[in-house]
Each structure stands twice: as C-alpha cells, then as structure tokens.
Amino acid sequence: MVKLVIKKQPRQAQYYVETLAEGIELEMVSIPNGTLLMGSPETELDNYDDEKPQHEVTLPSFFMGKYPITQGQWRAIAETVEKVERELDPDPSNFKKPYEEYDRWSRPVENVSWYDAVEFCQRLSKKTGREYRLPSEAEWEYACRGVRFLGEGQQYPPFHFGETISTDLANYCGVEEKIGETTYSGSYGRGLKGKNREQTTPVGYFQVANGFGLYDMHGNVLEWCADPWHSNYEGAPKDESIWLSSDNSSYVLRGGSWSSHPRYCRSAYRNHYNPDYRYSHVGFRVARSAPRTL
Numbered sequence: 001m002v003k004l005v006i007k008k009q010p011r012q013a014q015y016y017v018e019t020l021a022e023g024i025e026l027e028m029v030s031i032p033n034g035t036l037l038m039g040s041p042e043t044e045l046d047n048y049d050d051e052k053p054q055h056e057v058t059l060p061s062f063f064m065g066k067y068p069i070t071q072g073q074w075r076a077i078a079e080t081v082e083k084v085e086r087e088l089d090p091d092p093s094n095f096k097k098p099y100e101e102y103d104r105w106s107r108p109v110e111n112v113s114w115y116d117a118v119e120f121c122q123r124l125s126k127k128t129g130r131e132y133r134l135p136s137e138a139e140w141e142y143a144c145r146g147v148r149f150l151g152e153g154q155q156y157p158p159f160h161f162g163e164t165i166s167t168d169l170a171n172y173c174g175v176e177e178k179i180g181e182t183t184y185s186g187s188y189g190r191g192l193k194g195k196n197r198e199q200t201t202p203v204g205y206f207q208v209a210n211g212f213g214l215y216d217m218h219g220n221v222l223e224w225c226a227d228p229w230h231s232n233y234e235g236a237p238k239d240e241s242i243w244l245s246s247d248n249s250s251y252v253l254r255g256g257s258w259s260s261h262p263r264y265c266r267s268a269y270r271n272h273y274n275p276d277y278r279y280s281h282v283g284f285r286v287a288r289s290a291p292r293t294l
Contacts, residue, residue: 013213072105146211167194
C-alpha cells in the first residue's frame with residue numbers, strides 16, 4: 001500500500017484586504033518577481049502537446065486573489081456596482097446550499113462566462129479605484145507553482161504540493177470512471193484513489209496553501225485567464241504579458257475542477273472554452289499588477 005506523505009512548511013505571505021461589503025472581504029496576496037519554466041516536460045505523466053515547448057518566462061511582482069472569487073464576493077459587486085459593459089446575474093451559481101458548517105457564500109462562484117468575469121473585474125476596479133483583471137496564463141501558472149526560481153536542471157513536480165494529489169488536499173474526482181473509451185483511475189502516479197464530492201467546496205476548505213500563500217489552485221473550479229487560446233507555446237511571450245491573438249473564439253482556463261480527474265488538475269494542464277461558456281465547474285480569481293517604482 002502506498003502512503004502519501006505530506007510535508008507542511010510554515011510560510012508567511014504579504015497581502016492586503018479589500019472590503020467589498022459588510023462581512024465580505026477580498027484578500028490579495030503579493031506574488032514576488034521570479035522566473036517560470038512554463039509547460040510540462042516529456043517525463044511528466046499524462047502531459048499533453050499543448051503544454052509544450054517548455055520555455056522560460058520572467059515575471060515582475062503582482063497580486064493574486066488568495067482564493068477563487070466566492071459567491072459572496074460576486075454578489076457584493078454584481079448587486080451594488082453599476083454595469084460597465086454587460087449585465088451580471090447576482091446569483092449565477094449552481095451550488096446554493098451550505099457545505100457542512102460553511103454557508104454557501106464561501107463557496108466559489110461558478111457558472112460564469114469569460115465575459116462575466118471580465119465585467120466583474122471592471123466593476124471591482126470601479127468600486128475600489130484599483131485596476132483588477134484576470135491573470136495572464138503565465139501569471140496563473142507561476143502563481144500555481146509557488147516557486148520563484150528553479151535550480152539548474154531541475155523540473156517542477158506536477159502539483160505544487162508534490163508528485164501526486166489527494167482528495168484530502170484538493171477537490172477533484174478521485175474515483176474510477178469510464179468516459180467513452182477512456183477509463184480514468186481516480187489516482188495520479190503512485191497516489192491513491194479518493195472521493196468524488198460532485199460539488200464545489202468552500203474556498204480554503206483544505207487549509208493547504210502553496211509556497212506563495214494561495215489556496216485552491218488545483219481543483220474546485222476551473223479558472224478563466226485573460227489569454228485567448230493557442231494550441232501550443234510556439235512564439236509565446238517570455239514575460240507576463242497576455243498572449244493576444246486575432247482569433248478570440250476561445251479563452252484559456254487552468255487548474256481543474258471538482259469534476260476533473262487528477263491529470264487535469266496538474267499545474268501545466270491547459271483547457272479552453274468559448275467566452276460565453278458557463279458551467280458549474282467554471283469560476284475565476286482576480287489579479288492586479290503591482291505599482292511600478294521609478
């Protein structure tokens with residue numbers, strides 16, 4: 001029997017808090033500057049061609065939401081801040097009931113499109129006077145990895161907490177399923193099978209942060225990024241920029257969800273949907289560029 005050993009290390013993260021409404025706060029974590037070896041190596045189990053070629057990206061510091069945007073945060077902005085470009089449903093989520101002792105408002109908002117997420121960022125910016133946005137794909141992967149610099153010749157593990165994943169650490173489908181001609185074991189590598197909760201969990205539920213102090217980067221909800229989809233990394237930016245395209249028919253999502261099998265929760269895994277797509281496994285978190293000093 002394989003025993004999954006979890007090594008926990010105490011870390012400190014710098015962050016600030018926005019008050020969105022009474023009892024509703026948004027915590028933004030400072031992500032330090034560093035370099036990212038973006039994508040997956042050929043040696044990584046269940047890697048895909050669209051995760052290649054691996055390439056180095058240099059990123060300045062920025063801020064990232066500590067958690068995915070919650071139902072409470074969404075409602076606070078959608079109900080009280082005037083429309084910028086489009087209307088927002090103040091209560092779009094599929095999962096509207098409490099989860100264990102947690103109220104529903106601490107669950108991540110889901111069933112929101114890319115356009116909805118962009119509108120939320122615009123309204124949040126309007127309310128706070130600070131410029132919020134969706135993270136670029138490079139920012140998202142760097143933030144997920146939680147590592148500033150790799151040693152020469154080193155590679156990242158598939159997940160920020162190691163070589164495998166457990167449903168004690170993240171919310172994903174940890175049971176065996178057959179979809180079409182493919183059977184998914186519910187485990188990854190030498191890891192064990194686990195649960196299939198079949199729903200979102202409150203943000204921070206597992207109390208496991210990565211090296212930068214971020215939670216829920218693997219599973220729970222897929223997260224929209226600002227970038228339109230590219231089928232591989234040929235010609236990708238070498239900095240934190242959004243990789244623009246003349247074809248904006250679909251946009252990148254990262255991180256896997258409650259319905260994803262473990263291979264789809266890896267840090268390097270990429271997905272994409274059209275910008276109108278809404279489903280109960282799709283949410284987002286916000287980012288903000290750090291002020292530049294002269």
